[in-house]
Amino acid sequence: MRLVNPIAFEIFGLQVRWYGILIAMGMFIGSFIVLKTAKKKGYKEDDIIDLILVALPSGIVGARVYYVIFSWDYYAGDFMRMINLRGGGLAIHGGVIGGLIGGYIFCKRRQLNFFELADFVAPALVLAQSIGRWGNYANGEAHGGVTDLPWAILVDGKYVHPTFLYESIWNFLIFAFLLIMGNRLKKKDGDVFLMYMGLYSIGRFFIEGLRTDSLMLGPLRIAQVISLVLIGISAYFLLKRKNEKI
Numbered sequence: 307m308r309l310v311n312p313i314a315f316e317i318f319g320l321q322v323r324w325y326g327i328l329i330a331m332g333m334f335i336g337s338f339i340v341l342k343t344a345k346k347k348g349y350k351e352d353d354i355i356d357l358i359l360v361a362l363p364s365g366i367v368g369a370r371v372y373y374v375i376f377s378w379d380y381y382a383g384d385f386m387r388m389i390n391l392r393g394g395g396l397a398i399h400g401g402v403i404g405g406l407i408g409g410y411i412f413c414k415r416r417q418l419n420f421f422e423l424a425d426f427v428a429p430a431l432v433l434a435q436s437i438g439r440w441g442n443y444a445n446g447e448a449h450g451g452v453t454d455l456p457w458a459i460l461v462d463g464k465y466v467h468p469t470f471l472y473e474s475i476w477n478f479l480i481f482a483f484l485l486i487m488g489n490r491l492k493k494k495d496g497d498v499f500l501m502y503m504g505l506y507s508i509g510r511f512f513i514e515g516l517r518t519d520s521l522m523l524g525p526l527r528i529a530q531v532i533s534l535v536l537i538g539i540s541a542y543f544l545l546k547r548k549n550e551k552i
Contacts, residue, residue, distance in 0.1 A: 310324065310443070310444055311324075311444075312324055312325065312444045312445050312446070314327055321392075323392060323441075323444070323445075324440075324441060324444035324445075325392075325441035325442075325444055325445050326391075326392070326441070327441075328437055328438055328440050328441035328444070329396070329438045329441050331437055331438075332433070332434030332435065332436075332437035332438040333362055333434055335430075335433065335434060335437065336427075336430035336431055336433055336434035337358045337362070337430070338430075339429065339430035339433070340354065340358065340423075340426050340427055340430045341354050341355065341358070343426040343430075344423065344426050347422070347426070349418070349423075353416055353418060356412070356416075357409060357412050357413070357416075357418070357423065360408045360409065360411075360412045361405045361408050361409040361412070361427075362405070363408070364404045364405050364407060364408025364409070365401040365402070365404045365405030365408070366391075366396070366401065366404070367404050368400040368401050368402075368403050368404015368405065368407070369396035369397050369398065369400045369401030369404060370388075370389070370391065370395065370396060370400070371400060371404070372397040372399060372400020372401075372403070372404075373395045373396060373397040373400060373521065374388050374395070376397070376521035376522070376523065376528055377395070377521060397521065397529075398435060399529065399532050402431070405431075406424075409423070409424070409427075419495060421494075421495035421496035421499070422495040422496075424495075424496055424498075424499040425488070425492070425495060425496065425497065425498035425499055427499065428484055428488070428498045428499045428501070428502035429481050429484040429485050429488065429498070429502070431502065432477045432478075432480045432481045432484065432502055432506060433477070433478070433481040435473075435474075435477045435506075436473075436474045436475075436477035436478040436481060437474075439470045439471075439473050439474040439477070440470065440474060442470040443459070443468070443470050443471070446461050446462075447470075447519060448469055448470045448473075448517065448519065449461055449466045449467060449468060449469055449470065449517070449518065449519070450466050450467025450468070450469040450516035450517050450518060451466060451467060451516065451518055452464050452465065452466055453465060453466060453467050455467070457471070459471075466518070467516050469513050469514075469516050469517050472509075472513050472516075473509065473510065473513050476506075476509035476513070477506065477509075480502060480505045480506060480509075483501075483505070484498055484501060484502060488501060493547045493548060494547050496543075497544065497547065500539075500540040500543055500544050501540070501544070503536050503539070503540045504536065504537055504540030504541060504544070506536075507532075507533035507534075507536040507537045507540070508533070508537060510529060510530075510533045511529075511530050511533040511534065511537070514527050514529045514530050514533070515527070515530065
């Protein structure tokens with residue numbers, strides 16, 4: 307398997323990259339799913355569209371800020387480099403945090419049920435992640451170490467683990483699970499999002515261990531640290547709700 311050209315096409319000299327196209331595609335499909343699900347539950351279309359228009363930019367800002375913070379040696383002192391998204395550099399943990407903050411503030415102001423809406427967002431979000439990971443493939447990033455496996459990809463003359471592919475498949479399986487089982491297992495609003503958070507973090511923890519471009523906090527891979535924290539939080543609240551039926 308070989309990498310594709312990261313440039314999809316040009317318009318009047320402006321290069322349009324696969325990374326941006328795939329991220330946008332994931333956002334569009336995810337937003338469509340949230341809108342349709344929320345409308346079936348009686349939410350106003352205008353409220354959901356406004357929520358998406360707040361949460362998506364908040365998520366993008368959060369994803370970029372997170373990435374820049376943990377790559378500070380590269381970005382320090384160069385503001386234009388910090389805001390240049392064309393070459394990649396978005397961290398999903400930061401995106402989720404940013405989107406949640408923006409969504410929570412919006413829901414409070416509109417008096418909407420934040421936790422129920424978070425349950426609608428969870429399947430759509432993890433599907434968008436599954437699609438967006440292919441942008442990493444086009445950019446030749448988010449890959450693992452050298453391997454001789456038949457599905458290895460060629461990067462800089464070496465065959466390496468396609469960790470973007472592992473995560474894309476794992477995310478799609480989570481999407482299918484939440485779609486089929488999420489509401490059946492749900493005890494209280496917010497449970498589906500907790501399932502997403504825990505399941506995604508389990509896969510991310512192991513896949514991150516294969517990557518060669520992890521964001522680091524000293525000797526620690528920051529994504530693995532965050533994943534362990536999120537696994538603990540989701541497990542605690544899901545078990546608490548199940549056992550105490552709160």
